[in-house]
Amino acid sequence: MAPSSIAILGGGLTGLSAAFHLSHRFPAAQITLLNKDIHFGGWVHSRRAKLTLKDGRETSVLLEAGPRTLRPNSKSVLELINLLDLSSSLLTVPKSSPAARNRFLRLPGTQGLHRIPSSLLSLLTSGLSPKSSSLHSPLGYILLSAVAREPFRSWNRPPMIEDESVDEFLSRRFGTEFARIFGSALVHGIYAADSRELSVRAAFPSLWDAEERGRGSLVTGFLRPSRVLATAEVDDPPYQLGDVEERMRGVSVYSLSQGIGVLVDALLRELRTRRNVRLLGGVSATGLRMNPRTAQFEITTSSCETLRATHTVSAVPLPSLKGLLSPKTPLPHLTANPYSSVTVVNLVFLAPPGRVLHPVGFGYLVPRMSAGHQENAILGCVFDSSSMSAQEAPWSADIVKMTAMLREPVASIPRLVEMLSEQLGVRLPDPLIARVHDNVHCIPLLRVGHLQRMRELSGVLRGEPWSGKLEVIGAGVGGVSVGDCVEAGRRAGKSWA
Numbered sequence: 097m098a099p100s101s102i103a104i105l106g107g108g109l110t111g112l113s114a115a116f117h118l119s120h121r122f123p124a125a126q127i128t129l130l131n132k133d134i135h136f137g138g139w140v141h142s143r144r145a146k147l148t149l150k151d152g153r154e155t156s157v158l159l160e161a162g163p164r165t166l167r168p169n170s171k172s173v174l175e176l177i178n179l180l181d182l183s184s185s186l187l188t189v190p191k192s193s194p195a196a197r198n199r200f201l202r203l204p205g206t207q208g209l210h211r212i213p214s215s216l217l218s219l220l221t222s223g224l225s226p227k228s229s230s231l232h233s234p235l236g237y238i239l240l241s242a243v244a245r246e247p248f249r250s251w252n253r254p255p256m257i258e259d260e261s262v263d264e265f266l267s268r269r270f271g272t273e274f275a276r277i278f279g280s281a282l283v284h285g286i287y288a289a290d291s292r293e294l295s296v297r298a299a300f301p302s303l304w305d306a307e308e309r310g311r312g313s314l315v316t317g318f319l320r321p322s323r324v325l326a327t328a329e330v331d332d333p334p335y336q337l338g339d340v341e342e343r344m345r346g347v348s349v350y351s352l353s354q355g356i357g358v359l360v361d362a363l364l365r366e367l368r369t370r371r372n373v374r375l376l377g378g379v380s381a382t383g384l385r386m387n388p389r390t391a392q393f394e395i396t397t398s399s400c401e402t403l404r405a406t407h408t409v410s411a412v413p414l415p416s417l418k419g420l421l422s423p424k425t426p427l428p429h430l431t432a433n434p435y436s437s438v439t440v441v442n443l444v445f446l447a448p449p450g451r452v453l454h455p456v457g458f459g460y461l462v463p464r465m466s467a468g469h470q471e472n473a474i475l476g477c478v479f480d481s482s483s484m485s486a487q488e489a490p491w492s493a494d495i496v497k498m499t500a501m502l503r504e505p506v507a508s509i510p511r512l513v514e515m516l517s518e519q520l521g522v523r524l525p526d527p528l529i530a531r532v533h534d535n536v537h538c539i540p541l542l543r544v545g546h547l548q549r550m551r552e553l554s555g556v557l558r559g560e561p562w563s564g565k566l567e568v569i570g571a572g573v574g575g576v577s578v579g580d581c582v583e584a585g586r587r588a589g590k591s592w593a
């Protein structure tokens with residue numbers, strides 16, 4: 097039976113996307129969204145900081161504490177941009193631009209940053225050129241030899257395994273050095289976590305699929321087109337993309353002129369106009385149970401109101417959901433994944449005349465150290481001024497903005513600036529602005545076996561007492577990217593019609 101009342105727990109991007117789509121799909125249902133924080137949007141925090149330039153002019157810079165760039169492959173986010181009329185705020189980074197092509201690694205024990213070849217072709221052509229330095233750089237040699245050998249390695253996936261860590265997977269196909277350097281750096285950049293713990297199938301399903309398509313070889317698999325249609329393409333209503341998809345042709349990443357927070361603000365504006373939606377900020381759910389007598393959910397809240405609903409979507413972190421349930425009706429696997437913490441530090445410098453503070457590019461990542469070396473606190477650093485300079489006023493050209501990501505709280509800003517200077521091989525001046533955000537338990541680390549555990553969770557939710565009326569979604573279930581979260585919200589309640 098179609099829902100007459102829906103409770104949504106959590107007002108991050110997952111919960112807001114669910115409210116947006118459910119209120120449209122079930123216009124007769126009363127929808128109440130509870131969010132623990134007054135601030136909606138969860139980890140999305142886009143703020144402007146004021147700054148006075150040398151000539152006395154006032155300006156401001158955009159500082160992101162959470163997500164900052166999006167990939168154009170998520171149609172559900174493009175759809176929101178179209179439906180919420182945000183396309184005039186789009187800022188895109190073309191794949192061909194240096195800001196997209198130049199991505200660096202910082203290899204401890206070597207000087208400065210090393211550029212990662214932007215494609216297999218450029219790696220092969222630069223590696224084969226007699227004047228090339230690629231083969232002689234540690235990075236170029238590891239990359240070229242690993243990629244060139246991979247198609248000749250036999251199919252070495254152990255029989256019967258359903259999943260493995262990103263590190264195990266890449267080590268099998270490309271060797272341990274490649275896995276340690278490239279795999280760990282990538283996982284540092286996305287999950288702030290250890291690639292030896294992250295599930296390859298949950299985090300990078302395309303790698304697993306490519307290995308199957310290529311009959312064991314990932315390189316061959318990527319050269320063969322995939323014939324499998326995603327379920328979304330088969331059952332879901334078509335995405336309403338307007339001209340936004342067209343504008344994403346050849347785009348590597350994108351953002352919005354006032355940051356990702358604009359997406360949250362526009363969702364809130366739209367939801368406040370919908371008569372069947374009630375948004376409660378600063379109100380937590382404190383308990384969740386299904387009353388078998390009324391077949392309704394009863395949700396106790398921090399505001400003392402008990403909410404009743406025929407259907408519920410949980411879009412809170414899984415450990416928070418566990419805390420809401422009675423021990424008589426537990427759900428499995430809610431605490432199977434730990435959450436990583438990451439300290440994000442926004443730094444704004446005034447570029448000294450004639451000096452370049454970083455190379456043009458997206459930024460750099462720091463891989464895991466080899467055994468016996470102490471891990472570096474810095475996971476990576478994004479060069480915002482290269483990729484998103486249009487977020488600042490045109491006269492702010494001598495401002496350099498970068499964002500460092502650390503695995504632990506920073507000891508002091510001067511110490512951080514010293515460490516970054518060492519990694520960049522440039523002496524950075526004192527920053528004009530340094531904003532520290534200690535994001536505690538912010539990114540779920542989807543451990544090996546995650547997909548199987550989530551299948552078991554769905555099975556339990558289909559049975560009694562839930563009968564499919566409680567949906568559990570969010571970053572800890574279906575993937576951590578903004579695209580995964582918005583897509584999960586779009587699909588919420590699909591089986592309720």
Ligand SMILES: Cc1cc2nc3c(=O)[nH]c(=O)nc-3n(C[C@H](O)[C@H](O)[C@H](O)COP(=O)(O)OP(=O)(O)OC[C@H]3O[C@@H](n4cnc5c(N)ncnc54)[C@H](O)[C@@H]3O)c2cc1C
Binds near residue numbers: 438577
């Ligand atoms: C530092 C950082 C950088 C990132 N960068 C990117 C990026 O560049 N690109 C990208 O695609 N992704 C990025 N991500 C990932 C992405 O931003 C997140 O995975 C996503 O925003 C999570 O959304 P969510 O709604 O599932 O969860 P959350 O954002 O965690 O929201 C959960 C909400 O639930 C509320 N809540 C909790 N408990 C209760 C309760 N009991 N009752 C009611 N409400 C409750 C909280 O107040 C919160 O608002 C980044 C994440 C972080 C932390």
